[in-house]
Amino acid sequence: MRLADLLMLSFRTITSHKLRSSLTALGLIIGIAAVVILTSIGRGIHTFVLAEFTQFGTNLVSVSPGKKSTFGISGATVSTVRPLTIADAVSMSKLENIIAVVPVVQGNARIEAENKQRRTNVIGVGAAVPEVWKIKTAIGRFLPAGEQGNPRAFAVLGNKSASELFGVVSPLGKRIRIGSDRYRVIGVMEKKGQLLGFDMDDTVYIPAVKALELFDRESLMEIDLLYKSSASVATVQKSINRLLVSRHGLEDFTIVTQNQMLEKMDSILNILTLAVAALGGVSLLVGSVGILTIMTIAVSERISEIGLLRAIGAERRTIFQLFLSEALALSATGGIIGVLLGMSIVQVLDAALPALPVEIAWAYIMMAFIVSLLIGIIAGVAPAMKAARLEPLEALRTE
Numbered sequence: 001m002r003l004a005d006l007l008m009l010s011f012r013t014i015t016s017h018k019l020r021s022s023l024t025a026l027g028l029i030i031g032i033a034a035v036v037i038l039t040s041i042g043r044g045i046h047t048f049v050l051a052e053f054t055q056f057g058t059n060l061v062s063v064s065p066g067k068k069s070t071f072g073i074s075g076a077t078v079s080t081v082r083p084l085t086i087a088d089a090v091s092m093s094k095l096e097n098i099i100a101v102v103p104v105v106q107g108n109a110r111i112e113a114e115n116k117q118r119r120t121n122v123i124g125v126g127a128a129v130p131e132v133w134k135i136k137t138a139i140g141r142f143l144p145a146g147e148q149g150n151p152r153a154f155a156v157l158g159n160k161s162a163s164e165l166f167g168v169v170s171p172l173g174k175r176i177r178i179g180s181d182r183y184r185v186i187g188v189m190e191k192k193g194q195l196l197g198f199d200m201d202d203t204v205y206i207p208a209v210k211a212l213e214l215f216d217r218e219s220l221m222e223i224d225l226l227y228k229s230s231a232s233v234a235t236v237q238k239s240i241n242r243l244l245v246s247r248h249g250l251e252d253f254t255i256v257t258q259n260q261m262l263e264k265m266d267s268i269l270n271i272l273t274l275a276v277a278a279l280g281g282v283s284l285l286v287g288s289v290g291i292l293t294i295m296t297i298a299v300s301e302r303i304s305e306i307g308l309l310r311a312i313g314a315e316r317r318t319i320f321q322l323f324l325s326e327a328l329a330l331s332a333t334g335g336i337i338g339v340l341l342g343m344s345i346v347q348v349l350d351a352a353l354p355a356l357p358v359e360i361a362w363a364y365i366m367m368a369f370i371v372s373l374l375i376g377i378i379a380g381v382a383p384a385m386k387a388a389r390l391e392p393l394e395a396l397r398t399e
Helices: 003-015 018-054 086-093 159-166 208-214 233-248 258-301 303-311 316-352 362-388 392-397
Strands: 060-065 098-113 116-125 137-140 154-157 175-178 181-189 203-207 222-227 253-257
Touching (some): 018 258, 018 362, 060 258, 086 208, 116 159, 175 203, 258 316
Parallel strands (some): 154 181
Antiparallel strands (some): 098 116, 098 222, 137 181, 154 203
């Protein structure tokens, strides 16, 4: 039998039982659609999170106090861990390939302005924040450079903090109280939005030295460094390590590169996308059981037809191919409809819920469609073999 005749006969058999074929393919349609929707959400979250991390640039290195990895030294040695200081940050800024350095201290404090007060995030930083963190001032200017020792009491407000404290009035030159000290507002930052739940707009930036006093801390929480794109991150990391070991006497700090953070985050998000794809794949398993059941019933119902085909000269191979083609046609139809349905729902979600990040994951869609075809083949083999093994005379006697 020619391939075209085989395919035509298979589709004609399926369309002659529209309701049964539709219900059989429904499991695959739901499974494929679920995979498309869930992986699109997973891929959207993946892209969104990585974009959030990279909005501050990619040539970044972060140094934090304390050694995060396990190493075998005595407890007496651990007690000699030195804090990260402003002097450490200044020393690192002089290293080769380092463009700018930002010391960071963060906490929450009460802010008072005129007759208003509220609690907000206070971040102690240096003057290089706009360059290192890729954020700009909307009005005014950022903290001045060259004031590490005894900086003036200047403050820069996040966009939300400025509107909450001063409304539509320009806060430039106004005085605010943070803790027991008064600060003069010299700038307001552009809107930045949230970074993994942290509102970058609901912040107040003050000099790191002032923040250490405010929160009664000896050590900086971290030091962020921006290095030249032409430099090797391994070279930069080694120079930082060598400098701090010479200053502290031992490696009592942790260096994390932006690439390391992105790689870890990427692997976690890939596992998340794979997990949601597996959840959708459960429906594909249900669909395969449906195809296996229907094809087994079809063989039982069409024994006399098989006998007639064998009597007029159809080979066992042809009978096998016929029933396998029917199973494959069912799975292919279900897969195509499932992909189209899933993509339509993703488009609706994207339009109805702009805040929900969605992105079509073509690799997973193709994988799901191929799996649906494999399901059709696997589920159709046993019934097709059963039909091919029937003897012509015995099949013709059966009604």
